[in-house]
Amino acid sequence: MTNARRLQIAIPWLVGVGLFAVWELACRVFEIPPFVLPRPSAVFATMYDYRGPLLEHSLHTLFTTIIGFVLAVAGGTAIGLAVGASSFVYVGLYPVLIAFNSIPKVALVPVIVIWFGIGTIPAVITACSIAFFPIAVNIATGLATIEPEMRDVLRSLGANRWEILTKVGLPRSTPYLFASLKIAITLSFIGSVISETVASNIGIGYLMLSASSRFEVPLVFAGLIIVGAMGIGMYAVCVVFERRMTRWAFRSQDLIS
Amino acid sequence: MPTGNFVSIRNVSLIYGEGEDSILAVQDLSLEIEKGEFVAVVGPSGCGKSSLMKLVTGLVRATRGEIYVGDQRVLDPIRGVGMAFQNPTLMPWRTTLANIMLPFEIVQPHKRLIGRDRARYVAQAEQLLATVGLRQFGGKFPWELSGGMQQRANLCRAVIHQPELLMLDEPFGALDAFTREELWSVMQRVWIEKRFTGVLVTHDLREAAFLADRVFVISPRPGRVIYETRIDIPRPRTLQTTFEPRFVDIVHALRERISQELTV
Ligand SMILES: Nc1ncnc2c1ncn2[C@@H]1O[C@H](COP(=O)(O)OP(=O)(O)OP(=O)(O)O)[C@@H](O)[C@H]1O
Ligand SMILES: [Mg+2]
Numbered sequence: 379m380t381n382a383r384r385l386q387i388a389i390p391w392l393v394g395v396g397l398f399a400v401w402e403l404a405c406r407v408f409e410i411p412p413f414v415l416p417r418p419s420a421v422f423a424t425m426y427d428y429r430g431p432l433l434e435h436s437l438h439t440l441f442t443t444i445i446g447f448v449l450a451v452a453g454g455t456a457i458g459l460a461v462g463a464s465s466f467v468y469v470g471l472y473p474v475l476i477a478f479n480s481i482p483k484v485a486l487v488p489v490i491v492i493w494f495g496i497g498t499i500p501a502v503i504t505a506c507s508i509a510f511f512p513i514a515v516n517i518a519t520g521l522a523t524i525e526p527e528m529r530d531v532l533r534s535l536g537a538n539r540w541e542i543l544t545k546v547g548l549p550r551s552t553p554y555l556f557a558s559l560k561i562a563i564t565l566s567f568i569g570s571v572i573s574e575t576v577a578s579n580i581g582i583g584y585l586m587l588s589a590s591s592r593f594e595v596p597l598v599f600a601g602l603i604i605v606g607a608m609g610i611g612m613y614a615v616c617v618v619f620e621r622r623m624t625r626w627a628f629r630s631q632d633l634i635s
Numbered sequence: 636m637p638t639g640n641f642v643s644i645r646n647v648s649l650i651y652g653e654g655e656d657s658i659l660a661v662q663d664l665s666l667e668i669e670k671g672e673f674v675a676v677v678g679p680s681g682c683g684k685s686s687l688m689k690l691v692t693g694l695v696r697a698t699r700g701e702i703y704v705g706d707q708r709v710l711d712p713i714r715g716v717g718m719a720f721q722n723p724t725l726m727p728w729r730t731t732l733a734n735i736m737l738p739f740e741i742v743q744p745h746k747r748l749i750g751r752d753r754a755r756y757v758a759q760a761e762q763l764l765a766t767v768g769l770r771q772f773g774g775k776f777p778w779e780l781s782g783g784m785q786q787r788a789n790l791c792r793a794v795i796h797q798p799e800l801l802m803l804d805e806p807f808g809a810l811d812a813f814t815r816e817e818l819w820s821v822m823q824r825v826w827i828e829k830r831f832t833g834v835l836v837t838h839d840l841r842e843a844a845f846l847a848d849r850v851f852v853i854s855p856r857p858g859r860v861i862y863e864t865r866i867d868i869p870r871p872r873t874l875q876t877t878f879e880p881r882f883v884d885i886v887h888a889l890r891e892r893i894s895q896e897l898t899v
Contacts, residue, residue: 527722527725528724532741534714626776
């Protein structure tokens with residue numbers, strides 16, 4: 379491993395540690411009261427004290443988020459394929475999709491609660507509804523940008539629409555899909571945590587809300603940090619998948635490194 | 636009514652677009668190609684050569700006139716045609732071998748047989764790669780090949796399923812002179828072996844004279860056939876042939892003819 383490579387791996391950690399150090403220092407120097415902004419040392423101490431409930435609630439949130447995310451991938455892919463493959467569906471569906479995406483999902487949660495009650499289901503639905511849009515758009519873009527010559531080669535061989543979709547459309551849009559997954563997974567966390575905050579009695583969002591109502595601000599921050607950490611973790615998983623599945627799209631980078 | 640010819644283009648016009656913006660790309664163009672004949676189409680840029688290719692394969696519909704391939708009128712994309720364009724359009728997610736086997740997955744009867752007989756088809760593809768000098772490269776991805784190698788693979792993909800009709804739209808245009816001339820010989824060898832009907836669009840008059848039985852010259856847009864000449868040089872033609880006086884004469888005659896037509 380070269381020094382440059384080692385540095386590249388180390389930098390994110392250094393930046394993270396540095397950020398906490400600045401935060402800690404600022405709290406001490408400016409004597410910020412802990413119920414406004416607790417010191418990271420206090421936050422981590424609280425994290426340790428509450429490790430049981432934190433683990434339980436964050437695992438629940440992770441679980442909810444992943445289910446919502448998987449549903450978003452399935453639904454977003456299906457809608458993206460339909461929109462990208464047929465101009466009729468595109469014209470008909472696109473305005474609706476944009477309208478739906480413009481609705482703040484937090485406004486939807488009460489409605490979902492009326493339909494399904496509070497708890498896990500609204501969180502899953504919110505995560506899914508917020509994450510499917512970038513997936514659908516990216517897949518549709520992948521399909522729309524197929525080289526016309528490639529399509530012509532297939533059509534003149536006698537390929538039908540289905541064959542063109544499976545032999546060119548799908549592989550062509552996988553890099554777009556994986557790029558969108560990285561956005562979608564972080565959006566899923568936003569969706570599930572929002573929903574848990576508004577309408578749940580379990581999950582990290584619920585934990586943070588109840589902590590803040592008891593003015594246990596360090597616990598709120600512990601929850602925030604955990605959500606962020608889970609986001610990074612899932613993002614990394616998506617990156618690994620992306621590298622595996624779409625190596626051909628990264629060829630130039632492979633050549634350099 | 637089909638004539639005896641394999642490809643028959645009769646008084647075909649093609650208009651792109653509608654109203655104000657419409658472009659008359661091809662006007663009243665007629666052309667007959669015999670079965671097993673290799674013809675070249677030359678003409679100035681934008682005269683409608685690529686459009687002609689798309690008309691013949693049914694990728695675009697003629698605005699007026701009729702086109703027959705075999706004894707079928709062309710109204711929709713016809714099946715099983717081999718096509719190669721100036722950029723190789725290989726699929727970057729497939730290896731070279733998988734790329735050139737693509738027609739087997741689409742064209743009958745191969746589509747039906749390839750599941751059972753994969754090994755035989757792979758052997759066939761590897762043999763074809765070897766004839767164009769890509770023996771070791773089947774497992775490589777297209778981006779690991781040079782431009783000339785990609786174009787060889789592209790030609791392989793166009794001919795592997797032994798199409799009755801091969802359409803080449805400037806496939807050698809982006810290559811350096813050495814590679815281009817080498818690929819002429821490769822192309823000729825494949826044609827002599829398989830005797831498909833071939834249509835080659837090119838800007839290069841030497842290329843046209845080297846490969847074709849007949850050369851058609853198309854006018855500036857809207858495209859019409861303004862000149863046609865038969866190349867009576869026996870095959871196989873070699874690079875040596877291109878320096879012989881009669882070859883040079885043919886190329887000169889073509890060039891003269893084109894500049895005459897363009898200045899009138
Ligand atoms: N899809 C299209 N829509 C509208 N106009 C088109 C389309 N394709 C081609 N044209 C027009 O038709 C004319 C002929 O185009 P074509 O591509 O057939 O020319 P060409 O002879 O192949 O040119 P070149 O030698 O540069 O490849 C051009 O003027 C072009 O602007
Ligand atoms: Mg062209």
